Amino acid sequence: MKKFKRILALIGVMTLIAALFAGCGKENSDNSNSGAASSEKTYDLTGVKLLNDGVLCVGEEVGYPPFEDFAEDGTTPIGFDVDIINEIARRLGLKVNIINTSFDGIFAGIGNNYDVVCSACTITDKRKQSMLFSTPYISNYQAVILKAGDTRTISSFNDLDGMTIALQKETTSDELISDYKSTGTIDIEIVANEKVLSCFTQLDNGEVDAVVVDSTVADGYLAKNPDKYIYAYKDEAEAESFGIAIGKENEALKKVIDEVLADMEADGFIKETLEYWFGAE
């Protein structure tokens, strides 16, 4: 009798678990159904050259949050760029292979080591001469970040006069502020670091007065640490755009990526992802 009860209980539990799984499965399939419904459109991939058939190889310098960074497991790349490129590939019916590489010389690998580079690349005229760029998927400004509690007001870069600021080496911020300094516009001490994180640590420790950084990166840090820093200034006048860099001979790939990006913009995917990574404005 006891044994029979046990078996009964076991069967009961199993049915329950099965039901639970079935429920989940149903929900999942529902999701994918609705997802497929919204992006049922298929894209024409004729003429697109890929290094590996069916796989989009992407060069990225993983280590630039919130654009691309490793998750806590140390192997999965996550970030805004990763989401964007994964979604593009999903809609094109391709697999994604992200190749972590150093930003120095990242563009030299297009067509050899990977098909495209999606690594917070600013679109510049100089770069356009040697490669193709997709339509911009995010705009970026130069921003000044102060430590919370700092009462200084910054209404232009000229207000940084006499301060000590930190910035990441060889970025647009570096070029811009170094130019302000070398032309003698303002008297400023520039502390140049290899990593953005070092700049924010120096601000925390009080080694520097301010950090000048891409507004997108600043958004990410501020969203994570809302009471540690203040957004002092954003240079709205000079916007720069990030695009996906594509090999010069791969016109077809550029065309199809542009198409997908336009659709992603239209159905709100980009806006959603922006809000997720950079916080709602």
Place this chain on the structure above:
Amino acid sequence: MKSFFKNLFDVKNWKKKTKITWIVVLCVLAVCCVLSAIKPSEADMKLQASEQMQKLIQADENSTRKHVTVTYNSLIIVNYCSFSTSGASEINEKYVGFAGQVFHADEGVGKFVGQMVNYTYRMLGCGENILHGAKLTLLLTTLTTLIGVILGTLLALGKISRNKLLSKPCSAYIFFFRGTPLLIQLFVIYYSLPAIFGFAWRDLFDAADNQAVYKGAFIAALIAYGLNSGAYCAEIVRAAIQSIDKGQHEAAKALGLSYGKTMRLVIIPQSVRRMVPPICNEFIMMLKDASLVFAISLMDITTISKNIMTSEISYIVFLPALIIYLIITAFFTWIFNAVEKKFSLYE
């Protein structure tokens, strides 16, 4: 010392080689003096700017956002001047002044010379305070080696001491600092300690001093390098002391010298000669390790040359870097050789 000066003024008895060296040195100096006297002045160089550039410079004077960068670099016999604008349409003008003449430096030999002058000037840290370029490398390496030798001697004596309270901590210290990478020690001292204890390296200096941030970073670097080098030097000193024949200890004991006196008067003076070559080695390693200061925002020769390479996409920048390093190393090898010779008297 006395005989050294006596030999110095006794020109007639100099060796032939010494004479030739002196003649060459004096000739080079004389040529340099002449060339530096007749090189174009700073004002002359700045007048070279084209009309278009002059207009831009004048427009800048009253503007809150200036656009033209004027660079003037002067290296003993040659000087370099460049004007460049930022923005989408870049305009660049470069000039090299040499022997009373001004040359265009936009292409060919002129460009090469201009780049060399500019890069060397930047890497030596001219026009900046002592915490930049070659000056930083030299200062950091020299101070580190001094701290290292002093700390190392104390640690070595501690480690070979029979008192366990002294020898165990010294061994532990050496184990720790030799067993962890210098870069991580630097990170811990510069970033972690202030975060844990709530202070800033910059606050050690006057708040109005706009170089305070570099000075703070330098102090942190000096502490990290000194502590690290101390551990390495300790092992060098210990090996040197223990390599002295046991008979020396016994003889000192027989003469009634105490342990302290034995060490100070008999053992250490003899071991110095054996220490010098490995310490010279350690010094040269430090010279190159000094480039790790890039991690805490200081700029030494290597960091500056790397920066120039990426910003100007120029690979010849490494040429002056190598030469600067070689000159520094040659100079210090010569000094260490002289020290070694002096202490060889005992053997």
